[in-house]
Structures are given as structure tokens and as C-alpha cells.
Amino acid sequence: MRLDLVPRTRRSAVLDILAPALAFVAAVLIGGLVVAALGVSPSAAFVTYFVAPLSEVWSLQEIALKAAPLALIATGLAFCYRADLWNIGAEGQFVVGGLAGGWVGVATHGSGDAPWILPAMLAAGALAGAAYALIPAVLKVRLGVSEILTSLMLVYVAQLLLDYMVRGPLRDPAGYNFPQSVGFDPAARLPYLMEGETLHAGVLVALAAVGLATFVLARTLFGFAVRVVGASPRAARFAGFSDARLTLSVFAISGGAAGLAGIVEVAGKIGQLQPEISPGYGFTAIIVAFLGRLSPPGILVAALVIALTTIGGEGAQIDLKLPLDLTRAFQGLLLGLVLGADVFARYHVRIVPGGPSGRTAS
Amino acid sequence: MEAARSASASPRPQAGPTPLFGAYGIVKRFGGFTANDGVDLEIRAGEIHALLGENGAGKSTLMKILYGLLEPTEGVVTHQGDIVQLPNPDAARRLGIGMVFQHFSLCENLTVAENIALVMPRDFSGRALADRIAKLGIDYGLHLEPDRPVWSLSAGERQRIEIVRCLLQDPKLVILDEPTSVLTPGEAEVLFSVLERLRAEGRALLYISHRLDEVRRLCVRATILRAGKVVSACNPREETARSLAAMMVGSAVREVTVRGGGAVGRERLALDRLALPAPGLHATALRDVSLSVAGGEILGIAGIAGNGQAELFAALSGEVRAADPASVRLDGAPVGDLGITARRRLGAAFVPEERNGHAAAPAMSLSENALLSRHSTAPLTRFGLLRPGAARALAQRVITAFDVRKAGPDPAAGTLSGGNLQKFVVGREILAEPGTLVINQPTWGVDAAAAAHIRQAVIDLAARGTAILVISQDLDELFELAGSIAVLHDGTLSAAVPAAETTREAIGLLMGGSSDAAPAPAH
Numbered sequence: 001m002r003l004d005l006v007p008r009t010r011r012s013a014v015l016d017i018l019a020p021a022l023a024f025v026a027a028v029l030i031g032g033l034v035v036a037a038l039g040v041s042p043s044a045a046f047v048t049y050f051v052a053p054l055s056e057v058w059s060l061q062e063i064a065l066k067a068a069p070l071a072l073i074a075t076g077l078a079f080c081y082r083a084d085l086w087n088i089g090a091e092g093q094f095v096v097g098g099l100a101g102g103w104v105g106v107a108t109h110g111s112g113d114a115p116w117i118l119p120a121m122l123a124a125g126a127l128a129g130a131a132y133a134l135i136p137a138v139l140k141v142r143l144g145v146s147e148i149l150t151s152l153m154l155v156y157v158a159q160l161l162l163d164y165m166v167r168g169p170l171r172d173p174a175g176y177n178f179p180q181s182v183g184f185d186p187a188a189r190l191p192y193l194m195e196g197e198t199l200h201a202g203v204l205v206a207l208a209a210v211g212l213a214t215f216v217l218a219r220t221l222f223g224f225a226v227r228v229v230g231a232s233p234r235a236a237r238f239a240g241f242s243d244a245r246l247t248l249s250v251f252a253i254s255g256g257a258a259g260l261a262g263i264v265e266v267a268g269k270i271g272q273l274q275p276e277i278s279p280g281y282g283f284t285a286i287i288v289a290f291l292g293r294l295s296p297p298g299i300l301v302a303a304l305v306i307a308l309t310t311i312g313g314e315g316a317q318i319d320l321k322l323p324l325d326l327t328r329a330f331q332g333l334l335l336g337l338v339l340g341a342d343v344f345a346r347y348h349v350r351i352v353p354g355g356p357s358g359r360t361a362s
Numbered sequence: 363m364e365a366a367r368s369a370s371a372s373p374r375p376q377a378g379p380t381p382l383f384g385a386y387g388i389v390k391r392f393g394g395f396t397a398n399d400g401v402d403l404e405i406r407a408g409e410i411h412a413l414l415g416e417n418g419a420g421k422s423t424l425m426k427i428l429y430g431l432l433e434p435t436e437g438v439v440t441h442q443g444d445i446v447q448l449p450n451p452d453a454a455r456r457l458g459i460g461m462v463f464q465h466f467s468l469c470e471n472l473t474v475a476e477n478i479a480l481v482m483p484r485d486f487s488g489r490a491l492a493d494r495i496a497k498l499g500i501d502y503g504l505h506l507e508p509d510r511p512v513w514s515l516s517a518g519e520r521q522r523i524e525i526v527r528c529l530l531q532d533p534k535l536v537i538l539d540e541p542t543s544v545l546t547p548g549e550a551e552v553l554f555s556v557l558e559r560l561r562a563e564g565r566a567l568l569y570i571s572h573r574l575d576e577v578r579r580l581c582v583r584a585t586i587l588r589a590g591k592v593v594s595a596c597n598p599r600e601e602t603a604r605s606l607a608a609m610m611v612g613s614a615v616r617e618v619t620v621r622g623g624g625a626v627g628r629e630r631l632a633l634d635r636l637a638l639p640a641p642g643l644h645a646t647a648l649r650d651v652s653l654s655v656a657g658g659e660i661l662g663i664a665g666i667a668g669n670g671q672a673e674l675f676a677a678l679s680g681e682v683r684a685a686d687p688a689s690v691r692l693d694g695a696p697v698g699d700l701g702i703t704a705r706r707r708l709g710a711a712f713v714p715e716e717r718n719g720h721a722a723a724p725a726m727s728l729s730e731n732a733l734l735s736r737h738s739t740a741p742l743t744r745f746g747l748l749r750p751g752a753a754r755a756l757a758q759r760v761i762t763a764f765d766v767r768k769a770g771p772d773p774a775a776g777t778l779s780g781g782n783l784q785k786f787v788v789g790r791e792i793l794a795e796p797g798t799l800v801i802n803q804p805t806w807g808v809d810a811a812a813a814a815h816i817r818q819a820v821i822d823l824a825a826r827g828t829a830i831l832v833i834s835q836d837l838d839e840l841f842e843l844a845g846s847i848a849v850l851h852d853g854t855l856s857a858a859v860p861a862a863e864t865t866r867e868a869i870g871l872l873m874g875g876s877s878d879a880a881p882a883p884a885h
Contacts, residue, residue: 232725
């Protein structure tokens, strides 16, 4: 007996949605087995992971606040990955964006409440992230250096740069030598959306970015070029789309989005510069980008799911004494299953009795 | 035609000597597509049996079933009357079935002997193997130097390696898939004498080809497939090339007609001592290539694959830019340093050899593929925004004008058959009414009806004053289309000669490089 994969002649929209949904169900079932093996009731764990975070206002806001930077970064990364370019240094671009925007916040500290301060911080964050992402892009275009290595290594450079800045030049002089900057003025903070709550305007920035990216990919010549270069690089050259220009553009876009997410985090939730400003958003966003199948609306859903499991995981750690690593394992499991389910959306599986194994029909 | 042949339309196993190999009632389905639909085929010892059919008729599927690469959905394969199972090529080889593939499976960086040793049983020692290769070389006129690396060999020599690999296993049946498609006329002659020799030894040969003259010369029995079914089993020597083609296509083949007039205008496309270094280890450098094509003229570039055609096309299209702007000129303007979009804006259009992945993105829809090459020469965008309606309308105009058969309103390009996608790609460029058209292998792997349609469209475009450069390996096609022909060999272009004043033999000699005064460089 052997299994044949026969390509489906037409992709079905229903299957495209059903496949990841079923993958999620499968991941929950497998996760339940693991939880049972750890001696915890799977139903209690399910409630803690997936129901409790959705049933309280504060945890819903936490999910949105965690999903916003993930969606913003992953949307930018989708441009790179669609074009078959591997920017895995979004974490570094996030940090540099937060640092550059935060520097504007520190420099304007105590100068009043001029309305240009917040826009200047956001612009500085986006531009710095874009510029930082252009380093691996230029190295690739000019010298053929692998962007995978350079973008990853620049993450550590960025983290050490932030660490140095908050211990040195940007340290709060009245801060008892703690490695952190002054707290930003109200004019340098993202406004809260509701009185007395934690939800801030950063989630609107993320939503706007998702909408804009959807439009650019589907309806502009540039978006078309990005899609062609990833699908058929020779056809893209035949179309006259310049490899070098596209490489620089998509790195600038993904770096800009990551940098913007960095300053949104710094000017929103944190309110000052400190040695650590990201719990690994730039790396988790890679998972989010692929879970969302590199389409901005899908990425928004994926970011919410990952944020939900993260918040749920924190609850499970406190309430059920389950290890936090279980959440990471679950996220990895989910990614594997969603990508695996893609095979079933694209192929029929046929069982051929009696034949030899190891070969397919086409 | 159809009615006259109905008597022989479905040959049944007949009385007489048991065939060496037989295939009966072969059905092969891929999903909803039936590639072979009840095919019967009998091959006798000591015959060269032709398998004819258009692209997509099911020849390759049948051949793969006989070689154990595919399992039939229904039907049986017999060997001397006994039903046999062919689950893999190993089983086929043990029964004495050998195969010479159209696309060689050789390691470029290994020597001839190493490539042969790769497929031999492990206990075959190096010395004994070299002796066997030498002996086969003498016996069959298949001369090979065992220690030469494959990358330094011509296509004909590479094919000899494949044939020797096959013969070392002493096969009873040899399947040859389009064996002359990469050979010069001279190399083909050598191959034919080898095939005759094998037949005389009592081996059976299954000869798959669409070159009807070769089939009529070599074979006395032919099985013709159309749309997965056997439409005729005949003696090709009792048929004409036209009647064979009609059976393959299912209707009389349209004659290409050259429109009168043919007034040649001013020079539109010119190369002036274009030189480009080889882009890679196994690529070809272009050396001082000069040519000139006037409006209304069709210049044909002949040559065997791998002699610089891809490099020449890239230099003409602007996918690779030349150091000297004046070495490429469009309507007198130097464009050597301009990219493909700028050249399109100056009125040029291009059709590359490879449809899937170069001329078209297979996963994208036809309207997106219309956008691919026409985004700067048709009103398909406004301020960088796409106008999907305009792209769909353009795709529809191409589909209507070139009779592109497809499923669904705007399907992915990759779902079209080769001939229909080629019609779409050629039509997309011709509807731009270009001043200059460069087209590489216009009908490669395309069925006869689509090929005739494409050639007619190219001729009609020239009659409207376009300068056309056709690069092709198919000499019949060049003599049908081109007013004059030049030959590309090892990156050097011969002087163009009027097609009416030269012969296939003369062109064939140039393709083999025999007129080179200098000794052939060894790369």
C-alpha cells in the first residue's frame, strides 16, 4: 500500500479556511494529551488557556496589546517572505526603532506638550528600523552576502546597543543609576483608547498597517512585483522588475514596520527606555507570518491566536503550575500542523493498495 | 479521413507470432484527466516501432508505463505473452527494457566512464567497464573517450553515453524519446545507423518522435495516439508526412501562407559586435555578434541548444545588459545599457523559450500574466495602482484572437496545455503591435495546430512592418518562416544568408561548427 498525493485542479476557498481551523483543533487535542500526561485535567487547562483570557476585559486588552506588535512586524515580514527573501532580524529592527524613537522622547523630555513630538517619535522609529534592515539588504545586493546571517547577527548588535545607551548616554540622571531612561512626558506617550484602561492607540497603528499592506499587495504594481518575484523569479526579471530595487524595498518595508512596532511598544506600554523592550516579538512574528500564510488578514488572525495562547499560558503557569515552555511547544506544534494541513488543502490523498512505496504519480 | 481509418482504429491482439512486448487496454488517469484511454500496443523483436502523437497525446505516459515509472490504472503489460508487473524501472530493466531519455540524466562534472559506472552493478570494476565501453564503441560506431568530463561534450556525444549505458545491459527493447531533438543532421545520421544495427541484431526499438520524415525512413509500423487513444496503426512508409500529421492532429493541418508584398523597410533591430562574457561555468560567451533586421523582415537564428541562444535572447531583451550601449540598437537608438522595460517602451517585444516560469508565472492568473509583460506598454496601471478590469480585458482579447482554450474565466497560467499557453504568450506580445519582436523557440513542444497558428501570426506581423528575429532549433520552422538564416555556434553568429539560396545540409554543417576556420575551442 502506498499514499499518492494528487494535486487538486482547483483550490477551494472553503478548504483554505477549514485546513488551518482543523489544524488548530488537532493542536488542542495533542496539547490536551500532553497536559494529561503532566497530571493536570485537560479540560481545566483548556479553560485556562483559551476561555479565561477571552472572558475578562483586562485580559482581552492584553491580548490586543500583544497581538498589535506581532501583527505589525509579521505584516512587514510578509513582504520579504513573499519575495523569497529571509529577513530574520526583525527583533533587531524592533529594538533599533524603539531606541531611535525613544531617544526623541528623551531629548524632548520637559519641553512641554508640542503635538509634533509623538509623530516625530513614530517616524524616527520607522525610519531607524528601515535603515537598520537596509544593512543586510545592501550587503546582499552589493556583495552577495547571505541576508539570513547578517540580519540575524544584527539582532545582537541592536540589543547590545540599546543596553549601552540606557546604561550610558540615555540614562536618567536622577534615576539612582538604574539602567533606564527618564519616563516620557504625556506628549510622548501613545494615547489610551479608553479612560482608565490599558488599551492604547498602537492597536490602531497595527490595524492600519494590515489594511494598507493588504491593499498594496493586491492592488499596486509594486505588490504585484513582490508576488511575482517570489513565485517565479525569472518571470519577474522578464517583467522588468529589478531584483536589487525589490530587495531593498521589501527590507525597508519590513524593517520600517518592525521599527514602528518597537516605538509603539516603547511609547505605549513601557513609557521609557530600558535594557529589555521586547519579549522576542521579532522572532515570534516569523511564526505569525507563516501561520497567517503571508497574507495580512491571515496574519492578524494568527497574531491574535498566538497572543491568546501566550496570555493563557501565563494564566496556566500561575493557576495550574504548568511550565511556560508548554506554551512555546504548543505554538510550534500549531505552526507545524497548519503547514502540514496545507498539503491536504492543495492535494488529494489517494490510498493505492498493493503498489510499492516511495513514489508518487506525477 | 476519420471514416476511412475506422477499420484500423482499434487494433486488437492479432493472431500470428507472439509479440516481444505487448500493452493491452492501458488506461492511466491523473485525477480527473485521462492520459491513456484503452491503449493497445504490440512490439515485435527486430522492428523499429514508431509511437507518434502531438504533445499531450499520451506518448510519454505510455512510455513511462512500459519503463515502470508509472503504474497503469487499468490494463496489462505482457512479455512474450505472459503478463508482467513493472512496479519500478529496475523490474523493467531485468526484463530487458532500456530507455534513452530526451533530457539526459548525466552528471556534468563526472567523466564519461564515471557516469556509466553510476548505473552499473557495484561489482563492475573500472578496468572491465572501460574495456566494455571501448568494445561497444568499435562494434556500433559509438565512439566515446571514457576519461572526458561530460560538460565538455556535445549533445550528440552525451546521447551516446545514454545509449551505451542502455546497451551495457543488453536490452531486448530500447525506448527512445525524441532522440534527434538535440542533434545536428550529421549526428542524427550516425544515430540512425546505430538504430539500424540494433534492429538487425533482433532487438526491438520503440521510437517516439514527432519528426515524420525520420519515422517514415526508419519504421515500417507506427502507432498513432491522439488524446490518449490509439487512432491508427499503420505503415508510415505508405503514408505521406501530411497524412500522418493529419492523423495526429485529427484535422488537416493548416498551411502557413506568406502574405504578398513583403516590402522590407528600414533597419529596426541591430547588433553591432555584441560581446558578453559567459554568465556561468557551463554557459556560453557571445563573441562579436552582429546582425540587422529590417521592418517586414524575419531573420532566423539556427543552432543546437546550448550554443548561446539563451545568452543572445537575454542580451536582446535587456535581461542582461551590454557594456557598450551602441552594441544593441532599436530603431537606431542605442539601448545596450537599458533594461527590458525601457526596450519595451521603445517598441520591442520578447517571447522567451521557457513558457512556465519565464514567459509566464504558472501560479498566477492569465490576467496577471497579461500584466507581467505589458504593464509598461498597455494602460493596465494608473499611478502605480493596478486596473484589474483592464488586465482581464487584455487577457480576453488575447484569448479570443489566438483561440486559447482554457477552463474557467481567469485560470492560472499553469493549468493551460503547452500549446495554449504558448498561444497566449505569443498573442500577448503580438497584440502590442511591436516594432521589433524577438522570439526564442516559438513552437517548442507545441502541437501542430497551435504551431501553425503561431507561425501564421508571426508572418502576418512581419507583413505589417515589424522586424522579427526567430531563434529556433527546428530547421523546418526556420525555412518556413525566415527570409534569411544565420547560425549560432559556440557564441559566434555566421553571416545571414537568404533562405532561398541555402539548404538544410549547408545550415546543418554550420550548426555543427564545421565551417569554423579555427579549431573548435574546448571551452
